[in-house]
Amino acid sequence: MVMEIVCPAGTPAALRAAVKAGAHTIYCGFADETNARNFPGLNFSREEMADGVAFAHAKGAKVLVAINTYPRAGSESLWHAAVADAETAGADAVILADLGLLAYAANNHPNLRRHLSVQAAAANAEIINFYGEEFGVKRVVLPRVLSVPEIAAINKDTDIETEVFVFGGLCVMAEGRCSLSSYATGRSPNMNGVCSPASHVEYVEDQGALSAKLGGYTIHAVGADEPAPYPTLCKGCFSAGEKTAHLFEDPVSLNAEQLIPQLAKSGVTALKIEGRQRSRSYVAQVVKNFRAAVEAVDAGRPLPEGMLARLSEGQAVTTGAYKKTWR
Amino acid sequence: MDYQPEPSIPHFPSPLARALRFLPLTPVSLALTRLTRSMAGRHEAMFRRLGEHANARFLLDPTDLPVTLCLEPRAGNPRVTLHRKPPEADARIAGPLAALLGLVHGAYDGDALFFSRDLVIEGDTAAALALRNAVDDAELDIAAEIESLSGPLARPLHRLIALAERRTGVALTRHEEDLLW
Numbered sequence: 001m002v003m004e005i006v007c008p009a010g011t012p013a014a015l016r017a018a019v020k021a022g023a024h025t026i027y028c029g030f031a032d033e034t035n036a037r038n039f040p041g042l043n044f045s046r047e048e049m050a051d052g053v054a055f056a057h058a059k060g061a062k063v064l065v066a067i068n069t070y071p072r073a074g075s076e077s078l079w080h081a082a083v084a085d086a087e088t089a090g091a092d093a094v095i096l097a098d099l100g101l102l103a104y105a106a107n108n109h110p111n112l113r114r115h116l117s118v119q120a121a122a123a124n125a126e127i128i129n130f131y132g133e134e135f136g137v138k139r140v141v142l143p144r145v146l147s148v149p150e151i152a153a154i155n156k157d158t159d160i161e162t163e164v165f166v167f168g169g170l171c172v173m174a175e176g177r178c179s180l181s182s183y184a185t186g187r188s189p190n191m192n193g194v195c196s197p198a199s200h201v202e203y204v205e206d207q208g209a210l211s212a213k214l215g216g217y218t219i220h221a222v223g224a225d226e227p228a229p230y231p232t233l234c235k236g237c238f239s240a241g242e243k244t245a246h247l248f249e250d251p252v253s254l255n256a257e258q259l260i261p262q263l264a265k266s267g268v269t270a271l272k273i274e275g276r277q278r279s280r281s282y283v284a285q286v287v288k289n290f291r292a293a294v295e296a297v298d299a300g301r302p303l304p305e306g307m308l309a310r311l312s313e314g315q316a317v318t319t320g321a322y323k324k325t326w327r
Numbered sequence: 328m329d330y331q332p333e334p335s336i337p338h339f340p341s342p343l344a345r346a347l348r349f350l351p352l353t354p355v356s357l358a359l360t361r362l363t364r365s366m367a368g369r370h371e372a373m374f375r376r377l378g379e380h381a382n383a384r385f386l387l388d389p390t391d392l393p394v395t396l397c398l399e400p401r402a403g404n405p406r407v408t409l410h411r412k413p414p415e416a417d418a419r420i421a422g423p424l425a426a427l428l429g430l431v432h433g434a435y436d437g438d439a440l441f442f443s444r445d446l447v448i449e450g451d452t453a454a455a456l457a458l459r460n461a462v463d464d465a466e467l468d469i470a471a472e473i474e475s476l477s478g479p480l481a482r483p484l485h486r487l488i489a490l491a492e493r494r495t496g497v498a499l500t501r502h503e504e505d506l507l508w
Contacts (some may be wrong), residue, residue, distance in 0.1 A: 011376075011464035017433075022508035040453045041376045041460030048372075059506070199453040210444075227442045279463045282436040288507060 002298045003260070004270035006064070006163060007287045010042040010277055015052045017280035019061045022291035026056055027064040027095060028276065034082040035066045036119060037276040038193030049089040062092040066276075068117035069193050070098045080104055087112045095141070096120075102135040115139040118165070119189075125157035132160045139163055141272060144170055144254065145321050148262050155267030164263060166256040167286055168274025170249070170320055171195075171234070180233045184215035196232045203228075220251070255317035257290065260297050263322075336435075336445050337425045337496050339391040348393045352409040359396070359407040366472050367405050374403040376461035380454040386416035389424035390447075400458075418450040418458070425497040430459070431467050434498035468501035 007023035009015035018026045029035025031043035044052060053063045065086035071079040079098075083105045086094050094112055096102050097119035105114055118141040122128050131137040139161035142151060146164075155162055171178060178195070182188035185200040202213040208224030212231035219231035229235070235251040237244065253274075256263070260271065271294065273286050292304050367374065374381055381402040388395045395413045399406045413419070420427070426445050429435040437459045440446035448455045470488045474481040492499040 011460060013433075013464040013466050017504055020504045020506050039456060039460070040378060040380065041457035041464075197453070198456045199451075201452040203448055203452065205447065205449070224444075226444075228444050278438055279430075279433065279436045279459075280466075281433050281463075282439065284504060285436075291508060 003264055003268065003294045004163075005287060005290050005294060006270050006272040007283060008037075008168075008273055008276040008278070009052070009283060010037060010039070010275075011280070012044065012048045012052050014276075014278075014280040014283045015063075016055060017284040018287050019056050019059045021284040021287035023061060023287045025062040025064060025092070025270070026052075027066050027272075028052065029066040029068075030082050030085070032078065032082070033072075033193045034069055034079050035276075036068050036117075036189055036193045037066075038069075039277050040198060042277060046085050046089065049085070049091070053090040053092075057090065063090075064093045064095050064115060065089070065091045066095040066117065067101065068095050068097045068119045069189075070119075071101055076100070076104075080108075083109055083112070093138070099135075102131070102137070106135045110136070113138050115141065115163070117141055118143055123154075125154045128154065128158050128160050128162075132158070139269065141165075148259060148266055148322050151263070151268060151322075152266035161269040162267065163270035163272050164256075164268050165254055165274055166260065166263070166271040166290065168253055170252070170254050170318070178234070181214075184217055184233060196230065201231055250318070252318045254320045256319055256322050257293055258303060259319060259322050260293055260303065264297055336423045336429070336440075339389070339424050341391075344392055348411075350394060350409070352394070352411070356408045359409070360405070362469075362472060362476065363398070363405040363407050365476060366467065367403055370465045370467065371403065373461045373465040373467075374400055376464060377457050380417075380451075380457040383417040383451065383454040383458075384415070385454070385458055386413055386419040386421075386450075387427060388413060388419055388421035389427055390421050391423045398458075416450065418448065418452070418455040420446065420448055420455055420458070422446040425495075428469070429498040431462055431469060432498040432501045433463065433466065434502075437463070466501060470500040 004024045006025045006027060007018040009018050009026045009028045015026050015028060029037060029043050031045060056063045067079060067082045079101050083094055087109050092113060093115050094105060095115045095117045096105060097117035105112060114135060114137050116122055116131050116137045121143045122131060122140050123143050123146060128140050141163045144165050179188040181195045185197055187194050187197050189195040196214050200215045204211045209221060210228055211218050211221045212229045214231040214233060219233060219236035220229040222229060229251050234248040238247050240247060271290060275282060296303055377400055381400050385398040386395055387398055394409050394411060397408045397410060397414055397416060422445050426435060426440055430437055474485055477484050488499050
């Protein structure tokens with residue numbers, strides 16, 4: 001069976017591009033803080049979501065609505081409305097992280113399929129089975145800290161579907177536990193849906209050298225011939241003692257394309273692509289590439305040559321935790 | 328880690344760029360404003376997507392041309408002016424003309440162009456991002472918009488644009504994606 005490609009869409013145009021490029025499933029979010037890609041100009045109104053779902057269904061694709069931030073105390077109704085509106089729009093599932101919201105969705109929208117977001121950081125079979133038994137979760141997006149053997153071990157001990165990231169941005173933390181960006185900007189991924197928000201980003205170019213700043217702090221500075229960085233705090237280049245380096249994490253993106261056969265053998269159901277903040281051009285290219293790859297794996301053919309590195313942050317890629325090696 | 332550079336972006340021919348120094352700015356600005364307002368009527372969602380940045384001033388700077396464009400969306404009643412010296416703006420987006428056109432037509436990914444330094448963003452990054460996302464979602468086709476305002480000249484203009492696109496490799500039109508699977 002062909003592995004499912006789960007593709008991001010930040011706009012209705014990106015959703016249509018993803019469907020046309022061969023995505024089996026598209027995930028997207030509403031234009032507010034209920035989803036973890038709350039960037040300017042991105043995301044879907046209620047009407048756009050309903051239209052997007054109808055378009056996808058007409059072409060045989062599914063739509064998942066990410067409501068994967070943690071509800072703010074006193075404002076839970078915003079998150080509850082998002083779940084209800086996702087169901088009204090005809091979404092095939094919602095992607096949730098918060099235990100309270102999972103309970104709300106299970107009790108009030110029992111027929112709406114529930115997936116567990118990567119933000120919940122469920123990293124072993126015991127917790128995954130707990131989410132399945134207590135909240136009827138049908139699929140879990142695994143955090144990007146697991147190796148392929150660890151993923152295989154999880155799948156051996158659970159009947160719940162697993163979905164893993166294969167391409168796009170990486171986080172240094174176990175997902176869902178990072179507030180680093182709030183120290184420089186007052187805003188964090190899990191509460192406001194933004195890591196290193198663009199409103200706090202500034203680029204200063206001086207004679208070819210480019211400084212990337214976040215909240216007034218220089219996070220990275222590069223020479224004229226180096227790729228431009230986005231000033232994500234954990235991917236900054238810092239000086240500590242006598243050493244200047246990417247102390248937390250290199251500014252690279254995940255590309256696990258070559259590991260697809262191993263991920264298939266380890267029992268993974270779906271392959272997820274990161275990048276709701278990216279353009280329809282990115283979406284079309286990445287989906288086309290990965291769809292060709294899973295079709296090849298299913299047919300027993302060799303994987304096609306990938307051409308995706310230039311789309312990546314830092315224009316460099318890694319297999320991340322899936323294939324752990326020493327530097 | 329594997330490293331792969333961005334393929335090179337075509338640059339506007341220097342002799343033609345030099346000739347543009349004598350471009351009459353006022354009539355071209357008026358024509359561009361008319362074109363942009365015509366597009367605004369058909370793409371209202373694009374202005375909604377700009378949100379709090381709908382009244383920002385954007386400087387679009389084709390680095391291979393001797394002029395810059397100042398785009399003021401003005402919440403759906405846009406104005407475009409050409410300038411020989413860049414005016415004050417909230418955000419500046421600079422790169423070869425082919426890169427800027429390719430972004431509008433969905434031929435390039437904005438982040439990839441930015442990582443590769445083919446595109447430079449200065450000033451209000453959030454405003455620039457909102458504009459990029461709004462334009463990307465609008466699926467604009469500048470050539471088709473110009474043709475729709477060209478009356479009987481539309482057909483020969485279409486052929487001319489198609490020829491220029493083939494010869495230069497610049498995305499002068501939006502290509503409708505086909506169903507691949």
